[in-house]
Amino acid sequence: MKSLIVKENNIDQAIYYFYIKGFGTEEDSLTSWLGGNSVEPKPPRRDFYKFMNMDRQGYDSHILRFGARKIENERCDIDSKYVISYFLSDDTIQINVVAEKGGAKDGKYLQRTKVKKPDSFQSQDPAVPSVYYSTADFYVGAILEMNKQHFLITSADDYVFEFMERPEMVSMFHKSNLKMILNKIYSVAGDKYKQMMARFISYDPADSGLVTESMFREVLDQFVGYDISEHEILTIVRRFVDRTQVPSEDKLANVYKLMRRELRRDNFSSFDKLKLAFQEQDLGRTGRVDKPTARRVLVSSLGLSRSQKRSLSIRHIINSCIDLHRVIYSSTVTL
Template identity: 35%
Template sequence: MDQKFDFIGKGVGALCEKVKPNMLGHLTDRYPSLYPRGEVPEVPTWIAFDKQILRFYAFFRETLQEHRCAPFQIRKVVILFFLEDGTIQVMEPKIDNSVRFPAPMDANFYDIMDLNVGNEVEFFGRVYKITDCDKFTRNFLNRCGISVPDPIIVPEDPYYKGRAYEVETRLPKKPSKKTDTLGQFLENDRKVLRFYGYWDDQETQYGYLHHLEVLYYLSDDTIDIKEVVTDNGGHKSSSVFFRRDKLVKKYTGLPGPGDHCRLTLLNVLGNDIKTSRYVVDSLDCGKQHRDYYLEQDLTIGGMVNVYGRKVVLTDCDPYTQEYYRTKYGLDNFTPIPKPVDLQVDVPVQQERELPPWNGYGSFEDSAQNCITVEPKAPHGDFKKFIKYDKNGLDSHVLRFEGRMISSIDDNCGRIFIISYFLSNDTISVYELARSNSGFKTSQFFKRTEVKLPGQSVFTSTPPECYSTKHIFVGATLVINSFKFVLVDADDYALRYMELNSHQFPKSNIKLIMDKIREALRPTYKDFVAENIPTEMPVMPYQKLRDKLCRLMGSDFTEQEMITISRAFSANCVEEKYNRDAIRAVTLTELKRFLWDDLKRLNEYFLKFDHQRTGKLPRQETYKLLRACRLPVDIILLNRILDVIHKDENGNLFYDDILKFLNRDLCPMADTVPINIKVSYYSY
């Protein structure tokens, strides 16, 4: 039953039922069902068989009344049976030179029992012979209990056979030649081979040697030749020797009108333009064949004929070398020399010589005033400044501890911090005063470039200044007539020099070990047997340093020894302040500021220790000590936390802190106030 809206009276609409013949709901009585009897699901057919179609392949024979080649023709069709409503559709696939006729529907309906391989069906006066069906249709009919025979071979169509024979034997009216250049363009677009060459025109009057650049475009096999003009050569700066085009190998003359056209027209009738008839020359009888230069014709040492001018190729760029190496397997790309240009005198480049420096101002400032009349400040190396400027925690400043070399004993004990700035190779010196030394902490030498000693001052050449190769531990610097020796460096400077060992060879562990290995080569076995014990192959730092200093002599510096010790995890730093020394300094500071608040500090520790474990993290302990107004410096506070007892997780035992700050337990003598900040530089 199908329901639809219809009119039961004039102007009265209602929902009515319409019975269709051969509905799938009643087909179970005609052929075996794919479900057992009594278990047929109660669902409508348009839901059960939605979008399920049976496809059959058929043909019918159409009689040809007025055709001399064949009395009939075979027309193939596809028969579609829609399971959801039992309708049928016949479709004729599109073929060359076919005509499609619509098939109107009538009141007669077919079902799946009438459609099978080998059956003949008649639709609107035409008889169709079913030859095959698709896989889904065959499986569906087999599940319904319908046997489907094997496919039937479609008979040969004499009409199309004769038509194909005529097409093969008949000459084409239009040429079928088509040159596909789009694929070559898409594959090789922006790919250019670059050669360098010359054209020697010195034998003619006013001729000269032309330096050329030959460009071969792989996208369309065209060539562009440009002339490379030297400065002050008397020629245009951009001279085109040959505009981009295909280059013929043999020049026979200028091409005539229409010579580049792809098609050729033949005049077969008439002499007048209006009455003449033209056809296309499909055989290209009158077309001339031309050979053009291709990529395989261009080689180093080869010659290219550019309309009578002999261009010799002498070299090519790296991309061209890689292209020929990959595609043609060539390996020899040795450039060939060019002939000497006899017409052009090569000018000798002379450097500008400045007058000697008069000693006023800096050398750069005086040189800038000699270059231009208008006073301008000298420009520094901006790229170097951007590269080595301060970036976050990376300051690009190398700091060393220096000691003064002087005949005065008091000067020899002075401590200096010598900073080397990588951004502009400047040096600054800062003095750290000791207690009761008579010297104060202040700037000793402002930041500026320092010239190497022993140079002539009043010369035209710029003086050489201290650079990275002169800065290392153990080096001697002469700054403002004072002699300094670098005795140590901070951890940032040592680490930076090791990471950039190509600029600092004395921090390159590979070069250092190679130098030591070469010096130990004659006595290597004796050195190992004498200095390294068999039980524990470890040598103390000081012992190894003494041995290497005696072995290498003056060729071995303290910087190289520090690099070796850092590379092999040796402890080359002797701590100046131990736990007792730091406690003595701390108790002295607490006594000076009259601090005695251990009870309150203990209450803070217990408040933050919720689990009563007796230990707190370092960060919380630091906050508590700062909150209790502990009158010590931040550097000293961190050193106190360094020497406090810890567990395996790094947590601090606050009972040890209370004992450490209690002057009644193990009292210590007061110490002389010292600057704990510079203890790192006081080994």
């Protein structure tokens, strides 16, 4: 135990022995060495309110999943895709690798843990707790430095957008706050705002009030540029997308075919339980549930694969299936 004896008030050395060498976390060390005259060291205080409210609740996982690419030499690595999972209950992060085009093998890149921000965000005073990544740092288009590697967030699970756009959560996530985004566009466009609206009108000769997403992005790029993130653009698209178009029978049949194939690969047979799960969420006994609820039930019930790649495959199919329906009928679930 001689190696653990440190000089009084030598905080740097204390953190080295107790944190770097594996004796607890940095918060444990700081609490012990900065705890005043207390004879018995006390553990750091934890946010139990967040834990109780943001831990898994039924079909609501409270896990935000993002697709990401590693940036090396100012270029994206196209051989491997990374899935970054952010756990809202304790602000921990886990990174998994999904191999593509013969890249790195599937596996865990980073064990679930809290991740510090780069040194430029940290205080020079060792007595000040470190700054960690939080929910505000995660959005489509963000570049994050973790473990001396840079990651570009390129996509997000549909649950991410649905969670961030909830009325009780939207004030916390500015990238999903539609009112703030529109005000930002108006502010950035400035004197060119009317000119921007005129351009939209010119792309809609039939005066239908609709333009294609590619045209919408083209106009935004011209008048707003890099002042708006991809996540903010997707928030606008999700809000104003035309959902009145009825999908073709061929497209529905192809999605159902893919879903049945994935279910057979997992030997899934609990259709009665799946139907019951939908009926439990249909509190008003209307025979239907909304899309976010349908997605949570399907992901929780069908995402049974242990393989990260298989799990992503099922999630993509579920998203496609839900997007092709205006409502999901709880009394007639057919897969």
